[in-house]
Amino acid sequence: MNKLLIAAAVGAVLLSAQANAFSQITHKRIVIDAVNYMKNHPDSTNYSKLQAMAAAAGISIDELAERLGQAAYDVDDFEDTFICGAVTGDCVQAPVWGSAESIVKYTSYWHFQNHTQGSDAHGNDFGGYNYAKLTVWGTVDTMAATWLKGDHLDDGAGGQTGWFGAEDSEYNSYGVTEAHYRQGSSSSYSMYKDFEAMPFQPIDNLGQYWYQQFWVQPTVQSLGFVFHTTDLLQPHHVWTTSDLNHSSWESWVRDYYDAEQLNDANLVTAALADFSPLDPTSSEIRGLLTQGGTLAYAAGGQVLYSEDHAMRRDVGRQVIPHAIAMVVRLLNHAGNRVAP
Structure with missing residues (x-):
């Protein structure tokens, strides 16, 4: 041929059958919902430090959420x-x-981040x-x-x-x-x-690069870029394929995000317990990111092979709350860097 x-x-x-992961608007919604979760749970999160981050940038907390979410959205548009x-x-x-x-x-x-294989040619624990x-x-x-x-x-x-x-x-x-x-x-x-x-580098390395940039010189944009790593909670990106209902799953999540309450706060609270705390003195976040990929790999493989609505709802109500929880964990950690 x-x-x-x-x-x-x-x-x-x-x-x-486009080869994206969560749609760009879903990436943005996940980040905004993480900020809103912290706003509604100030006693169990570093919300006060998030407020300090917003104040340092001269913006409101809602504008901070918007800008962080937009940066997460923008990673799919990189021309790199x-x-x-x-x-x-x-x-x-x-x-x-x-x-x-x-x-x-x-x-x-x-x-x-390919969880169906072990280490890659570069020496990463999971390849891309x-x-x-x-x-x-x-x-x-x-x-x-x-x-x-x-x-x-x-x-x-x-x-x-x-x-x-x-x-x-x-x-x-x-x-x-x-x-x-x-x-x-x-x-x-x-x-x-x-x-x-080609052994492309895995997405946790992308997240680590941008988090290190934030760690050295904190900016809203570099931190927002990190949050594109919620791709790790998209099963196709840890089973690793550009096909197999990739597009229809992405569209389903976008279309039913609110109707099926995929961002339910109680589910986010429960999901937070599945992520280990990060060392507040270190900029290393890849262990946390890989935990997200492990959860999606275990929970979501069936979305590659079925378009059943009930099954997708069950998977969505696992991976989206965990994506939001992962961002909350990262925001809690980032707050310590901006407002020790």
């Missing part, structure tokens, strides 16, 4: 990952079939998206790997090119994005020369 036929086939599939054609050397941030607004950009490949190591996958995964076979990660002026030395580098994704998300693991560019075998 030539690339034009593959592109047409992939486009048809992706229009009904370009993949270049094996032959042409043309580097793009989304596949040719990705011009539609709903289709994923390559940046989303950093938003996984790597087509060659998927345990479950669907048409989107296979078609993307087929279309992108042999394509490489943009390395800026690093020397990688297409045939005949051609290269239209747009961004040094290996030297900047991958380096940021390496977080103590090891990498070589040879790992990123063929898409179908």
Whole structure:
């Protein structure tokens, strides 16, 4: 099958099965609900320190929630990952079939943590998206790997090119994005020369990078970027597939978030007990993030294979409260940094 036929086939599939996780508005709602939970439970959370954070930024607590939520939303729109054609050397941030607004950009490949496998080639305890190591996958995964076979990660002026030395580098994704998300693991560019075998860094490393930025120089935006790691409570991102009801599950969560009370405060209270406290003196948060992924992996695998409403409600009323609880834990910890 030539690339034009593959592109047409992939486009048809992706229009009904985008490879995002929780929708961007769901990411934002989770963060806003976490702030509201703290507002309504000031005695059991660091809400007073959250107020101090808002005051330091010269904004209200509601505006703080809005800005943190928007930053969590914005991570899906990062323009930090370009993949270049094996032959042409043309580097793009989304596949040719990705011009539609709903289709994923390559940046989303950093938003996984594969709990079906152990450690990865980088030495992380759980790896990220790597087509060659998927345990479950669907048409989107296979078609993307087929279309992108042999394509490489943009390395800026690093020397990688297409045939005949051609290269239209747009961004040094290996030297900047991958380096940021390496977080103590090891990498070589040879790992990123063929898409179908690329071991993308896991999302907990993304969260750790942005939290470290916040720790060194606290800003609302860098902290908000951390909260995109609620992808770890989206089962597809820990079972690791871009397909298998990925899009319809995302849409269901968005559509029934309020109707099924997925953000029920009592469920959030119960979920908080499932997360271990963070060391207030340390900026290391990956243990907490991985706990979230472990919970989603255990609770949500059935959403990959069924669209039953009752089953989705049961899973949603586990993973969404835990996502909110994870953000509460992170906000409690961040408050100690801003207002010791």
